[in-house]
Amino acid sequence: MLLSVQLLVALIMVYLGLSCFLLHVFVVFGTELTFELPDNDKQCFYEELEKDVKFDIDFQVIAGGNYDVDSFVTDPQNNVLYNEQKKQYDSFSHTTAMKGVYKVCFSNEFSTFTDKTVYLDFRHGDEEPIIQTMTGPVALTQMESSCVSIHEILKVVADSQTWYRLREAHDRKS
Missing domain, CATH: 1.20.5 (Single alpha-helices involved in coiled-coils or other helix-helix interfaces)
Structure with missing residues (x-):
């Protein structure tokens, strides 16, 4: 009897572990990085995205001068989606209107002698479970x-x- 209870507990733990793993494997892509932005310089990052994909950008200047940078985001046709000057940190969310390469740039061109260290978090995609049965309302x-x-x-x-x-x-x- 004791052996069967231990076996049952072990099976429940395996089931719980597999359930947690399978429920939380999502299709979300993201990049977190910290980079140096020299004075009088601009640095851009490019990401190819499909139409109707939501993306989120968070950034923060963590070192250098007044902790500020200029930043902008453009779509594949070079339309400006976001443009801010001398920001210490900010967030931006957008859903793409077209497929193509989107550009995220940070500029320190206004600074003549101070390098900056910038943290960038770029996420895109929806949190969709890989298990297709979990796409609609389901009793858990x-x-x-x-x-x-x-x-x-x-x-x-x-x-x-x-x-x-x-x-x-x-x-x-x-």
């Missing part, structure tokens, strides 16, 4: 609901860790 088991809750909380923890890491890097430089 208690274990699946727990996995979803854990996943959401872990996303908040990861975002908080990034925020604290950036704040610590910013404070260390100032």
Whole structure:
């Protein structure tokens, strides 16, 4: 009897682990990077995106001068979607209207002697589960609901860790 209870507990743990893994494999692409932006310079990043894809950009200057940069985003036809001057940090979200290469640029051309360190987080795509049965409204088991809750909380923890890491890097430089 004890062996069958232990086996049952082991099977439940395996099921819970697999459920958590399969429920939270999503098709979201992202890039997080920190780069140096020399004085009197501009640096651009390019991403090819399909039509009707949502993308999000977050950036923060974590070192250098007044902690500010100029930034802009253009679509494949070179239309300006976002343009801000001397920002220390900002966020921008957009859903693409056409397929093509989108450009995200940061400029430090106004600075004559101060390099900047910039953190960039670029995410695109929808959080769609790979399991096709989970695409519509579905009744979840208690274990699946727990996995979803854990996943959401872990996303908040990861975002908080990034925020604290950036704040610590910013404070260390100032």
